[in-house]
Amino acid sequence: MNRGGARATLWLTSAALAAAVVAPLFAGGDLLYRDAVSTPRSFVTDTALGLGDAPARAVPQDWLIAVASRVLDGSVVVTTLTFAALVLAGVGFGRLAGRVVPAARTPGLLAGAAIGIWNPFVAERLLQGQWSLLLGYAALGWVVLAAEDCRRRPDRRTWARLAAWVAVAGITPTGWVLAVVVALAVVAPRRRAVAGVAVVAIVTSLPWTAAAALSTAPATSDTAAVAAFAARAETGLGTLGTLAGLAGIWNADAVPASRTGVWALIATLCLLAVVAIGCVTLRRRWRRVRLIGVTATVAVAALVLVTLAATTPGQAVLRGLVDTVPGAGLLRDTSKFVALLVPFYAIAAAAAVQVIGRFVPRGLAAAVVALLVVAPLPDLAAGVGGEVRTVSLPSDFAEVADLVPADAGDVVVLPTGSNRRYAFTDGVVSLDPTARLLRAPVLATGELFIDGRAVDTAPDSRAARAEAILARGGPPADLARLGVGWVLVESVGPHTPSATLRTLPVVYRGDLLTLYRVADPDVVRASTVDRVLSWAAHLVWLAVVLGGVGFGGVAAGRGRRLFSWEAWRAPTPPRSAG
Numbered sequence: 202m203n204r205g206g207a208r209a210t211l212w213l214t215s216a217a218l219a220a221a222v223v224a225p226l227f228a229g230g231d232l233l234y235r236d237a238v239s240t241p242r243s244f245v246t247d248t249a250l251g252l253g254d255a256p257a258r259a260v261p262q263d264w265l266i267a268v269a270s271r272v273l274d275g276s277v278v279v280t281t282l283t284f285a286a287l288v289l290a291g292v293g294f295g296r297l298a299g300r301v302v303p304a305a306r307t308p309g310l311l312a313g314a315a316i317g318i319w320n321p322f323v324a325e326r327l328l329q330g331q332w333s334l335l336l337g338y339a340a341l342g343w344v345v346l347a348a349e350d351c352r353r354r355p356d357r358r359t360w361a362r363l364a365a366w367v368a369v370a371g372i373t374p375t376g377w378v379l380a381v382v383v384a385l386a387v388v389a390p391r392r393r394a395v396a397g398v399a400v401v402a403i404v405t406s407l408p409w410t411a412a413a414a415l416s417t418a419p420a421t422s423d424t425a426a427v428a429a430f431a432a433r434a435e436t437g438l439g440t441l442g443t444l445a446g447l448a449g450i451w452n453a454d455a456v457p458a459s460r461t462g463v464w465a466l467i468a469t470l471c472l473l474a475v476v477a478i479g480c481v482t483l484r485r486r487w488r489r490v491r492l493i494g495v496t497a498t499v500a501v502a503a504l505v506l507v508t509l510a511a512t513t514p515g516q517a518v519l520r521g522l523v524d525t526v527p528g529a530g531l532l533r534d535t536s537k538f539v540a541l542l543v544p545f546y547a548i549a550a551a552a553a554v555q556v557i558g559r560f561v562p563r564g565l566a567a568a569v570v571a572l573l574v575v576a577p578l579p580d581l582a583a584g585v586g587g588e589v590r591t592v593s594l595p596s597d598f599a600e601v602a603d604l605v606p607a608d609a610g611d612v613v614v615l616p617t618g619s620n621r622r623y624a625f626t627d628g629v630v631s632l633d634p635t636a637r638l639l640r641a642p643v644l645a646t647g648e649l650f651i652d653g654r655a656v657d658t659a660p661d662s663r664a665a666r667a668e669a670i671l672a673r674g675g676p677p678a679d680l681a682r683l684g685v686g687w688v689l690v691e692s693v694g695p696h697t698p699s700a701t702l703r704t705l706p707v708v709y710r711g712d713l714l715t716l717y718r719v720a721d722p723d724v725v726r727a728s729t730v731d732r733v734l735s736w737a738a739h740l741v742w743l744a745v746v747l748g749g750v751g752f753g754g755v756a757a758g759r760g761r762r763l764f765s766w767e768a769w770r771a772p773t774p775p776r777s778a779g
Contacts, residue, residue, distance in 0.1 A: 215291025225584035230591030237330030239279035251412025261408035293342025298551035308567030309551030321448035328455035337376015348387035365749020411738035422530030468577030479549030496545035503541035597711035607640035610686015610722030616696035674700030684725030
């Protein structure tokens with residue numbers, strides 16, 4: 202198959218696998234599943250910019266969705282980005298496999314794509330609702346290729362592509378960390394290249410570094426969450442085996458049904474068999490092809506460190522970092538970092554095709570590898586066995602959203618906490634969608650509940666003080682002085698009615714939501730300077746993404762596109778005359 206045909210086959214195969222995974226999301230509706238929240242419209246509030254006294258956990262993704270939802274339904278945007286993440290993961294890891302193992306040809310590309318899309322990491326993160334992390338994960342294969350181009354042929358175009366892919370990964374802070382780690386590993390030890398990656402890292406991190414500098418949220422995190430977020434061992438595998446199988450998320454409820462018993466052991470053995478077969482030929486090329494050693498080193502280092510972080514001494518070290526180093530809270534969910542194994546696994550999958558292809562046709566070899574990767578995880582299809590699906594928000598939410606303006610005070614929601622179990626989601630744990638739906642900021646403490654235990658509590662935040670006023674039945678004037686203009690009560694879960702509510706006028710009463718008005722609030726907003734600086738940081742981030750596309754476009758002439766195929770694999774060696 203010629204290069205154009207291989208390129209089309211890789212994209213089409215990746216799109217088909219991605220569609221098989223996220224098919225239920227195409228049915229329409231809104232995504233409300235654990236960490237994933239999509240609404241028809243969202244707004245660029247102070248919270249979306251990461252300004253205020255709550256941790257900026259969703260920067261810059263909330264800003265991006267809010268801006269995009271001005272012209273396109275926000276739920277369509279999130280569905281499109283989730284689908285695009287899986288497609289880009291398949292193509293990126295497939296291209297990486299083709300660059301390193303060109304002899305595997307198109308079947309090798311497809312094997313790399315299959316392992317990049319169809320694996321337990323993708324399943325678990327979908328079940329946890331972390332679609333933006335999957336977008337960061339999807340960029341890793343592209344980052345490796347772009348960083349290698351910067352190391353070998355540095356120019357404006359190669360650096361623009363690398364910066365763009367790091368920025369794509371930076372839609373969530375953890376994705377940015379993954380991309381920067383990979384980029385540094387590839388360009389090291391060349392000092393100028395390392396310095397270039399450092400500059401890229403600084404520029405692409407501006408949205409949340411600006412939020413950290415401008416907000417009053419604590420820079421460090423609750424050490425109690427370290428044990429709660431530690432990697433989880435599966436049946437018969439232990440922590441090391443589970444992580445090597447690209448699984449181990451802390452939340453046992455975010456695990457595919459097929460991996461809740463002894464089948465997890467079988468599935469992991471199948472995946473590792475593919476990697477082991479590929480290592481047979483990779484071992485011989487280790488010194489000649491630098492990316493093999495780099496990706497293998499990153500994979501082994503990540504596997505060892507994440508495993509150690511689950512031990513008692515490892516958790517003690519991590520608690521020390523989280524308690525003292527600003528931003529180290531990103532390291533608590535350690536199983537996220539098994540994503541760093543996938544670049545090497547994709548290369549090994551292509552190499553496995555080459556090894557098996559010595560005995561059978563390469564197409565059949567690719568089918569064998571795909572079977573070992575896909576068959577043990579059948580319930581990744583159709584939204585991880587139908588678990589990840591859209592819902593229809595009750596009309597109460599739209600009614601309330603129309604009533605609450607941007608400049609009449611903040612909103613406090615009861616019951617307290619951000620986790621909900623709505624009847625219309627069949628009781629699945631989700632986040633409260635009101636923070637995205639309303640024009641006014643929704644006060645939230647940022648605390649998380651894990652196994653019934655609160656972590657990341659912020660007792661001095663405005664949200665916590667407002668909740669305390671309502672809990673003791675304080676006067677509405679106390680709420681108004683905090684900048685609270687509205688109290689929204691959701692008829693979900695047990696909660697004690699606040700005596701304060703009896704003194705407030707009801708603006709809206711529906712089956713699910715009741716909205717109360719607090720008179721004459723002292724409106725609290727970020728300063729104009731802070732908002733301008735935050736907007737500028739977000740626009741720089743977006744410009745880096747779009748600039749990478751521009752540098753790679755047709756107008757760049759001799760430069761390669763952001764999605765280029767000019768060096769998608771090494772040249773085919775000429776046949777001997779004999």
